[in-house]
Amino acid sequence: MRALYIHADSMEFEAKDKTKVAEAIPDDLHSGKMDEVLVVFITVESDDEDKILQVATEASKDILATKERVGAERIMLYPYAHLSSDLAKPKASIEMLDMMKKMIEASGAEVSRAPFGWYKSFDIKCKGHPLSELSRDFKGKEEKTAPKGKDVYFVLKIDGKEVSIEDYKNGSDCMMSMIDKEALGKEAPSSGEPEYLRLCKKFGIQWESMSDVGHMNLAPPGAMMFDLISDYSTDIVNNSGISVYNVKGTNMFSLDEPAVKEHAELFGDRLYSINTGKKSFILRYAACHQQFAMIRGWNISYKQMPFGAFEVADSYRLEQSGETMLCFRTRRLNMPDFHVMCTTIPEAHEYFTLLDGKIYDEIENIGRDYDMLVNFSSRKAFEDNKEMVRKLCEEHGKDALIHIYPEGINYYWTVNIEYHMLDQMKRPREIGTVQIDIGNAKRFGITYADEKGERHYPIILHCAVIGSIERYMYALLDTAVQMEKTGVPGYLPTWIAPEQVRLMPMSEDYVSASKEMADGLRAKKIRVSVDDTDATVGKKVRKAKQDWCSYSAVIGENEMKSGKLKVYVRSENKDVDMTVEELVSKIKSETEGYPVRPMYLPANLSKRCEF
Numbered sequence: 001m002r003a004l005y006i007h008a009d010s011m012e013f014e015a016k017d018k019t020k021v022a023e024a025i026p027d028d029l030h031s032g033k034m035d036e037v038l039v040v041f042i043t044v045e046s047d048d049e050d051k052i053l054q055v056a057t058e059a060s061k062d063i064l065a066t067k068e069r070v071g072a073e074r075i076m077l078y079p080y081a082h083l084s085s086d087l088a089k090p091k092a093s094i095e096m097l098d099m100m101k102k103m104i105e106a107s108g109a110e111v112s113r114a115p116f117g118w119y120k121s122f123d124i125k126c127k128g129h130p131l132s133e134l135s136r137d138f139k140g141k142e143e144k145t146a147p148k149g150k151d152v153y154f155v156l157k158i159d160g161k162e163v164s165i166e167d168y169k170n171g172s173d174c175m176m177s178m179i180d181k182e183a184l185g186k187e188a189p190s191s192g193e194p195e196y197l198r199l200c201k202k203f204g205i206q207w208e209s210m211s212d213v214g215h216m217n218l219a220p221p222g223a224m225m226f227d228l229i230s231d232y233s234t235d236i237v238n239n240s241g242i243s244v245y246n247v248k249g250t251n252m253f254s255l256d257e258p259a260v261k262e263h264a265e266l267f268g269d270r271l272y273s274i275n276t277g278k279k280s281f282i283l284r285y286a287a288c289h290q291q292f293a294m295i296r297g298w299n300i301s302y303k304q305m306p307f308g309a310f311e312v313a314d315s316y317r318l319e320q321s322g323e324t325m326l327c328f329r330t331r332r333l334n335m336p337d338f339h340v341m342c343t344t345i346p347e348a349h350e351y352f353t354l355l356d357g358k359i360y361d362e363i364e365n366i367g368r369d370y371d372m373l374v375n376f377s378s379r380k381a382f383e384d385n386k387e388m389v390r391k392l393c394e395e396h397g398k399d400a401l402i403h404i405y406p407e408g409i410n411y412y413w414t415v416n417i418e419y420h421m422l423d424q425m426k427r428p429r430e431i432g433t434v435q436i437d438i439g440n441a442k443r444f445g446i447t448y449a450d451e452k453g454e455r456h457y458p459i460i461l462h463c464a465v466i467g468s469i470e471r472y473m474y475a476l477l478d479t480a481v482q483m484e485k486t487g488v489p490g491y492l493p494t495w496i497a498p499e500q501v502r503l504m505p506m507s508e509d510y511v512s513a514s515k516e517m518a519d520g521l522r523a524k525k526i527r528v529s530v531d532d533t534d535a536t537v538g539k540k541v542r543k544a545k546q547d548w549c550s551y552s553a554v555i556g557e558n559e560m561k562s563g564k565l566k567v568y569v570r571s572e573n574k575d576v577d578m579t580v581e582e583l584v585s586k587i588k589s590e591t592e593g594y595p596v597r598p599m600y601l602p603a604n605l606s607k608r609c610e611f
Helices: 052-070 090-106 173-183 196-202 220-238 258-265 288-295 345-365 379-396 440-444 469-484 508-523 537-546 557-562 580-591
Strands: 002-018 031-043 074-079 111-113 118-126 133-137 152-156 162-164 205-207 216-218 243-246 252-254 273-275 280-283 307-316 332-342 371-376 400-404 413-422 428-437 459-464 501-505 528-530 551-555 564-569 574-579
Touching: 002 052, 002 074, 031 052, 031 090, 052 074, 052 090, 052 133, 074 090, 090 111, 152 173, 152 379, 173 371, 173 400, 173 413, 173 428, 196 205, 196 469, 216 220, 220 243, 220 307, 220 332, 220 469, 252 258, 252 288, 258 288, 258 440, 288 307, 288 332, 288 440, 332 345, 332 469, 345 379, 345 413, 345 428, 345 459, 371 379, 371 428, 379 400, 379 413, 428 469, 440 459, 501 508, 501 537, 508 528, 508 551, 508 557, 508 580, 537 551, 537 564, 551 557, 551 580, 557 564, 564 580, 574 580
Parallel strands: 031 074, 074 111, 243 307, 371 400, 501 528, 501 551
Antiparallel strands: 002 031, 002 118, 002 133, 152 162, 152 400, 205 216, 252 280, 273 280, 307 332, 332 459, 371 413, 413 428, 428 459, 551 564, 564 574
């Protein structure tokens, strides 16, 4: 079915003479007039005859959406045989028009239609704004295939054996919790407020009460951690051994773009949508839309493959208000989204394995471990990728929980690994992820030329090596909480600690010397503060510990004369004698290979506001 939309100040028609296919109409419908109207000129085509319901449904929804977008008050359906030469039979055309009128009426909108098969005169006054004239070609969406069967779960052993979840015993705590949660639908019982929230408060990480549910704000310590993690995620990708294009893009995409609309439908009611009055947009779920929209315009040869595109992308997911959780589940998140374009499935497997290794390396760097939930879009997808996943299990010395989705749904991906760690609440939490995508290259029109110049669709890997910025922050805070359970102070890795060094002058007499020492440390790109307040030394020491400074030292006469500092090392929970040079060397060894940023707070505590 083809249609032409005209947003009009007014539309008036009069039926003059019958054609040989004219429908019978009562006298009072021989003419009609509507003001502030969306006029829809409609040609029903022969291809529409066997899918009248689908086409009528698709067209009616679009007409109603367009009415709202342009601000029309009512709708007129006007049969018009001149938009196509391939016309449907009159009976089918009339049935389509009647069905559309009923569907639109059912929505509460005011609608009329002109008679079919009559010669008519009409007078229309088009408004003339950019959206006042629009054309449409409706094909009728195919009904979605209903899933066949149920979700299937089992454990894949290192040796390739498949074990039912009922028969699987003695897995890790994380694995057994994943089985309970994912396969059996049993959540771990609540045991009070998660302890990491205390650290969120300490570092100024909180919900923004003046925004939508699930949006955070970050005071300077939290903001510094966020930015350093973002820098680090970028460094990981750019040092991965894969050629990388670092890009920046927008977060808003028009649903008028077929690729965007089709991709958006995959995420359903989890998408944020915006209606400007003229167009409908969705906020990106991840960086896919932007990167794919850019890459489809690139001239790509097999010689450049594989390559990746990367952006730390602000992304939006309409999580339910009861599901939101500081740092872990937010409605606005920042995803270090890495997409790798591969030529073949074997090449995709090779780089999938490489990224899997990076994901494990990064969680082990903070002293944690993962268990794998491996999702497959079908049993065939499992069989095609089973050996790759088995080798990953062997590499990590771990079994994997397998989830096979019901058959009959045409997913754009084949295999997706979620990497889970067990948090302080004894719940598995997904952090990193990697996925094989076989559908979006075609959807967005991304191709590359092979040796013969023939065009092909690449296979795309989706990967977040450290998860979202927020989830990696969650992993760090949860790790610190679990350290405290062992009887030692929790601490953050030195590279991400908001304050690496705190100098505490014993009295006013040593403030100047402390600031001079701090200047020397700062010149070596170390984040250092000076407690130049009039608090007692005991209170200064307690505050440095409360602020989780990695290193802190009191500066007095002995330190000035000897050149030796008695430094409290938080990660060791003890005082260590060292020179300034030794302190610098220790910090440099702990931060080597990590990003560096200056402190986000005034260096002198006397200048700081409470927050």
